[in-house]
Amino acid sequence: MITEELEQLAADEIAQQKKCKHRLFVCMGTGCVSAHSEQVKQALEAEVEKQGLKGDTQIVSGGCQGLCAAGPMVAIEPKGTIYQNVKAEDAAEILEKIDQAPIERLQDPTTDAFFERQTKVVLNLEGRLDPERIEDYIAVGGYSALLKALAEMTPTEVVDQITHSGLRGRGGAGYPTGLKWATVAKARSEHKYVICNGDEGDPGAFMDRSVMEDYPHRVIEGMAIAAYAIGADAGYLYVRAEYPLAVKRLGLAIRQAQKYGLLGENIGGTPFSFRLDIRMGAGAFVCGEETALIASIEGGRGTPRPRPPYPATAGLFGQPTLINNVESYANIAQIIDRGAEWYAAIGTEKSKGTKIFALTGTVKNTGLVEVPMGISLREIIFDIGGGIPNNRAFKAVQTGGPSGGCMPAELLDSPVDYESLKKAGSHMGSGGMIVMDETSCMVDVARYFMEFCMTESCGKCVPCRVGTAQMYDILGKITAGRASLDDLAMLEQLCETVGTMSLCGLGQGAPNPVKSTLHYFHDEYMAHIVDKRCPAGVCKIAAAEGIKA
């Protein structure tokens, strides 16, 4: 397919869509589905039949609209009305009053800020498309960036655009994407590979699941552009087996793109060919580490190996390999389409663009948010997130997953960018943001993450395998009220040993939740150790000690 054909296809699809006076997008994200959005969709379809609106009104299985807390959500286009907590019984009224003022009962003005304060790039389609139709994506300009890159740009120019955009790895480490691409592009080899890391393992993070489920073509287009830029002819999407819907939709999307000649041989009538395949993960957190992920695609145990050599020189099957995260790839097409300057104008000096966060925990508006880099934690949690429910006090926010940290109230005004979060003892991570109120015990949280790292440690290197187990034991003693100050000193020492001596990011980052809670919530550790009590009332020592006394 060439650009003219793509434009024709888009025009045809838009004309088709315009024939409908109203298009209703029912969210089919996992959150809304578990709140019975499928029944809502069926009820709406039945009502369309009943009220004789066929041809005039279209009901679409749409993507995630972000506010999981208020599902099922229904959006009505072109008016832009958003209904929350919709039930199947509401279907008749929604369609009857579709030309009138919105039904107040199904709206909540307190969540307006949730929608208005975000800056959406990757999520800019806001779920207003059918993820299982490539035509829906083409109608909003999909694949035009790929064909533009192939027809008008050299691979070097593509790499330069990405470099100038300032995009940094969205998996969490923040390595400049353009620099990574340039390194792989320079490597000389007959075969090169492009890999998408969709092994979203951080507990409390679901941004990549949503992007893969709702915008599979956006990820595929980004990967194809990357392949052209670095000279790769094959690629793999490594996706968690725990995300069956993402696996299904990506598979469908690959076949659709192949059918239109947007993947496969001689894409866009050029010599560029790119073959894309899916590999399923099998539930090993360590496979998010790039060398472990490569070992897993090769069919082995997902254990990391020392770097260098980096995958950029010797990766999958020993060939130069580019690995980026789902969200990184999902940004690419728009950078090529709208230009590096446009992208670089969003965000801060060193952290450009936007970041998607999975906002969860004890916050009112749980869901998926996309914000410009540099926004403060307070704005995300209190303005977009609507604050803490049940009149409780904010205690901490955790970012960066098991290798991240907990930040207290005094850091709420610090900006969200790679450097600031690192300085605060946490890091960007892939985008989990878990809010905790006064009912959470920070020692218990540290123990929770250590249990995670201990179980997920692959066992290859001693500091991580043995160290995380020792730290978990000590944290267990503290939460049981059986620890001494010597134990605490040992814990602090282990933080250093495990953090500096471990082979890969899993072990190196494992002490971070302990270090950050020790730093900001030292009093809570002392209360457990010296006073034998848990201030938040989570740990079961208070009662036991009480009985003894």
Place this chain on the structure above:
Amino acid sequence: MLPSLPIPHPEDKRWRLVVGTMRRHGFAAEALIETLHTVQSAFGFLDLEALRFVAANLHVPLSRVYGVATFYNYFTMKPQGEHVCVVCMGTACYIKGSGQILDHIAEKHHLAPGETTPDKKASLVVARCLGTCGLAPVVTFDGEVAGKIGPAQAADKIEEWLTRDN
């Protein structure tokens, strides 16, 4: 291309799916994980017979196949019960009390994570994160996601499975 080790039970069509996956990858060693996924989705778990079959046909040592099968959490070598309850232990769910759900199930049904009831009716599993954190705490009952679940609700659902007549 034919499998080099014959199918153990030719009358059981599920083995053909397994061979199909291996064939699609040209019986290459790197198809090991993909093949184990097919075995597990067809049979529900991985047993030694399947591991031997896969090892012989992909020309991978049995020790390596066993190593891979036991390394990844998603693979299980134990058959599951008729019904499966998965309690999410992701951070958001943990903060919102998924630990209490497990405690309550343990108390009421004497069922710990990874265990199946003696009548093979229900299995309890914990998940690292199901990615539905907006609805924490999340539990799935036979694959159906249920959000904002309390300890009693989860235990009651299991009770329903256990008491239902066959």
